[in-house]
Amino acid sequence: MQILKATIVKDVKILLRDRVGLFIMFFMPILLVIIITSVQNSTFELINNNKISLLVYNKDSGDRGVQLVEAIRKIGLFKMQLSDSLSPSHDITAQMYKNDALVALVIPASFSSFIQNKADDIASHALRDSDSAEVKKDKLPVLPDSLLMYYHPVMQPSFRQSIEGTLRSSVQVIQGEAIVQKLYIEANQKAIPPDLEKEILFSQLPISEIPVSRSGTRTIPNASQHNVPAWTIFAMFFIVISLGGTMVREKNRGSFIRLKTLPASYLHALLSKQIVYLMVTLLQAAVIFAIGNKIFPFIGLPALHLPKDILGLFLVTLITGYCAVSYAICVGVFANTGEQSNGFGAISILILAALGGLIVPSFAMPAHLQNILRISPLHWALESYYGLFLEGGKLRDIWMNILSLLGITLLIQLFTLYGLKRKNLI
């Protein structure tokens, strides 16, 4: 016990005197979590609060083009800049950059006539067998140039499709309005009253979004709930840079040669490293969660709400930290140089993070990756955290994830033991 205590004291002193190491272990992850959460939060706000800049060129001289512009404005999603002075030589790309617009919409000159012809045609078809209306000869709608939507290449496909869907729904409103007006005129020989038109067109069944949670609360998840737990796991696993490097350095130093000739087992040194660095990972998580909970609101980010099951949170953090430390020691045992340890350690954590669903949600991954991601300890850690932070679950809801994480940790430990034996380190 005295050997272990002396080794822990030694490891703590070395750790505390390594300021660069402490900076990497604490300041960098905090910075990472703040930056990622800010970026993700701005995406949340872009959809919910901020307006997307939209440049509209209305070539249509009829009413329907103006109505479409008005319909888009009413959605409230866009900060619209209207340009009537379009000439064929206008360079839309240059205008988009000049106006800092993410999207540009060009309404073709034939838009009104197309909408009207389409409405006439549909009304004609609808009333063909009706006694109350005169059947008119079919008129083929004139196909317009399509609506053109230009977009900035930084826009992700899902975001682009969402904007396209919004614009499409505006077009459908205009088209629906024209059809309803035409049908009413044909049926009643007079214009539709504005109230009735509004009633027909805008009395859609609303959709209410309700986040589900095991605890029954209906707290809307924010960017912090999504990102802080995910990137805390990443930070904990990134300890491979510090611990893996320390392992290699110690292995290649004379101090390790001396340790091998001493009466105590090298396992004391390994156990001490596990204890000290496990404390570091717990401290990392505690600091990041505290910042998310207390400091985020002061820097304009949504506060991180801690789960109700604090014991569950502690247990998941403990096992995640232990897994991260085990992985770092494993890398340190097999690596022969600091470059190997740092290079492999950093890239492997990025790969495991990608597989684990930290970068892209696991449900959005292709089918063949869905099975592979199970080998990533970060996946099970993330599932456990999401169970607590997003779903409001308790320990009993996530115990399968915890068991999987423990299983992977055990495998890493066994592999490390094999490495220690193979390299004649114990």
Added chain:
Amino acid sequence: MTNPAIIIQQLAFHYPRREGICFKNFNLEIGAGERFGLFGPNGAGKTTLMNLMTGLLTYSTGSIRLLGHEINHHPKSINAIFGFVPQDFSFYPELSARENLAFYGAWYGLDRKQIKYRTDELLEVLGLSSVSDRVLQHFSGGMKRRVNLAIGVMHHPKVLFLDEPTVGVDVQSRHAIIHYLKKQNESGTTLVYTSHQLEEAAELCNKVALIDDGKIIAHDSLDGLLQKHGHEGMEELFLELTGKRFRD
């Protein structure tokens, strides 16, 4: 010969995945209380032999017995009977001399009181008391060598292995180290020493062995060897027995 501290019999060893045999049918006895010097050109096998005697390397053929214990098969606790001062600095440069001694003292199995007493004693004897709380990375080469030695003798070993313990140090530090080693030997510690400093070896050792290409080519007291080969100094003797060919 006095009772042997180390008996090596029929030792065979070669590095895995490396060509050539280091030792074959190798035999050597080192008496208890001797100041034994192991010499030879680069690549002769000195450090390999020392690593085998300290258990850093394992052998499959032959036997190495240290005070009656077979090195390959003993429990790790037997390591307390010997001390090792490697050629490389084998301590934590981020820690002070006192902190290093406290750490290694615990690993030798000493209790807190023993560690405190022995640390103070060694720091005093080796002239490090005034800098005992400074981290070692700011020490001079000579000071580091003395700390390296202090760690190796922390637990009063019965046998002390020294692999070039004075390389790269100034005259004062060398003098302090050699003086301390002689004192240790007088108190009963067997010294097994390798070095390329032949004058220093002549000053320290009372028994020497020259090895080359994994074989002992001479083994006697220093005076006996010089007399037998008709030389006045170690260097002439060394060159006669090992030749002038470069051994890089």
